[in-house]
Amino acid sequence: MKKTLQKIGFSFLATILLVSFAAAQTQTFVVKNATIVDGSGRPAFRGDVRIKDETIVRIGRIEAKKGETVIDAGGKILAPGFIDIHNHSQEGLIEEGAAANQVSQGITTILVGPDGDSPFPLNDYFAKLQGKIAPNVGAFIGHATLREQVMNDDFKRQTTAAELAKMLALEEQAFKEGAFGLSSGLEYDVGFSASTEELIALSKVAARYKGIYMTHMRDEEEGMLDALREAIRIGKEAGLPVQISHIKMGNRNVWGKSADAIALIETERKNGFDVTADVYPYTAWASTITVLVPSRKHEDRQEVEKALFNVGGADKVLITSCAAHRDYQGQTLQQIADAEKTSPVDVYIKIVRDGGAGVVCNSMNEDDVKNFYRQPWTMVSSDGGIGSRHPRGTGTFTKVLSRFVRENNWFPLEEAVRKMAAFPAQRLGLKDRGMIKKGMKADLVLFDKDKVIDRATFSAPQTLSEGIEIVWVNGRKVWENGKTAGNLPGAILRKKS
Numbered sequence: 001m002k003k004t005l006q007k008i009g010f011s012f013l014a015t016i017l018l019v020s021f022a023a024a025q026t027q028t029f030v031v032k033n034a035t036i037v038d039g040s041g042r043p044a045f046r047g048d049v050r051i052k053d054e055t056i057v058r059i060g061r062i063e064a065k066k067g068e069t070v071i072d073a074g075g076k077i078l079a080p081g082f083i084d085i086h087n088h089s090q091e092g093l094i095e096e097g098a099a100a101n102q103v104s105q106g107i108t109t110i111l112v113g114p115d116g117d118s119p120f121p122l123n124d125y126f127a128k129l130q131g132k133i134a135p136n137v138g139a140f141i142g143h144a145t146l147r148e149q150v151m152n153d154d155f156k157r158q159t160t161a162a163e164l165a166k167m168l169a170l171e172e173q174a175f176k177e178g179a180f181g182l183s184s185g186l187e188y189d190v191g192f193s194a195s196t197e198e199l200i201a202l203s204k205v206a207a208r209y210k211g212i213y214m215t216h217m218r219d220e221e222e223g224m225l226d227a228l229r230e231a232i233r234i235g236k237e238a239g240l241p242v243q244i245s246h247i248k249m250g251n252r253n254v255w256g257k258s259a260d261a262i263a264l265i266e267t268e269r270k271n272g273f274d275v276t277a278d279v280y281p282y283t284a285w286a287s288t289i290t291v292l293v294p295s296r297k298h299e300d301r302q303e304v305e306k307a308l309f310n311v312g313g314a315d316k317v318l319i320t321s322c323a324a325h326r327d328y329q330g331q332t333l334q335q336i337a338d339a340e341k342t343s344p345v346d347v348y349i350k351i352v353r354d355g356g357a358g359v360v361c362n363s364m365n366e367d368d369v370k371n372f373y374r375q376p377w378t379m380v381s382s383d384g385g386i387g388s389r390h391p392r393g394t395g396t397f398t399k400v401l402s403r404f405v406r407e408n409n410w411f412p413l414e415e416a417v418r419k420m421a422a423f424p425a426q427r428l429g430l431k432d433r434g435m436i437k438k439g440m441k442a443d444l445v446l447f448d449k450d451k452v453i454d455r456a457t458f459s460a461p462q463t464l465s466e467g468i469e470i471v472w473v474n475g476r477k478v479w480e481n482g483k484t485a486g487n488l489p490g491a492i493l494r495k496k497s
């Protein structure tokens, strides 16, 4: 008996010794001869970077120590990993923690829970991801999610005082569990019925936890400027910064009016109100078919007709998913109407009646996209994610680097990296990410600025980008030689209030 115990005791002790030995072993490596774009926006410079475990410990001219791993960057760009503030990989990360289509475009930190739709409770969600993800993950708490928790299916109305009180309590829980802000999606069914006052009340809780209010506004078309004013009013009355999600001029009637939205935001910013925005680099949006008709009169032929005119015509609306009519997938409303010898209006009404569909709608103007991108207060976001049927899920960051920076010269590479890393980090209050700086976490992207390019298209949205050579998250490789590296070093990020 005693002998057995001794034996157990010995192996137990040995295990402890081995574990602590492994933990005490530090890993260091040096990336040499890099062109460092540090995220601050300042000009690129040649240099070396030493990483120890998960932290950047030195930048400058570095002589590698004996036996230390050296990676020769050969003059290629070393940038801080990209932070995607608006990402729909919530479910995808559970299924595919390696997140190939995310890390392959240089994303190292993903914020889930945009558009009012988030995991709940956050801690349960985080527990599913802990130790199983390549990128870092943080979350917003969704306004629609809170509504659904309390109102279930009965959400097409305003909340009662008792319901709002319950929502506030659940929201408080989410902030205690590390939410970075409150998100809303007021163009979608669950959020649409909420009053501005409801959003102000919820934003006050977010303000107490130093979170932001991030909104897919009530209207991105004719009512865009009013929706923008509503978002700003919510931020001012609740006392917190506002982030406009995927800012856009969403249809033909507002094309060219980005200047008005920019002027409105500039005035607020000059007066000291903190409002910023993110933009995805495509002139087409992806959503549910019903957002085409903002009046919600989906059976009203005139309304539907007007809606299809406003987006530029039925040939601009591509069905990407449709449970009731799988054969419609990949066709435009016009193509379906032609094949069925009917009108696009009839096709729309039928699809909505039969349960709806996912659509990609090519209804934006590139000049507006460009105008928004050139503002210093806009950052890059994808509004996509793992499994996204829109190419932005796989090609956003590489598209900005290739088409907008290299080919069209809309802004310098240094500014692009700031919009992809340091600026979103600052927006989220992430103090140890988003820059190549001593003491920062080693989330890094090594890429060839002449070769980097997006390959995802509307017909092949999952085609991976090219030219992103190595991606590190917390000092460990997650992407190399065109494939995931097998490591899952992503951390759960919680907002520190």
Ligand SMILES: [Zn+2]
Pocket: 115, 185, 216, 245, 246, 383
């Ligand atoms: Zn959205």
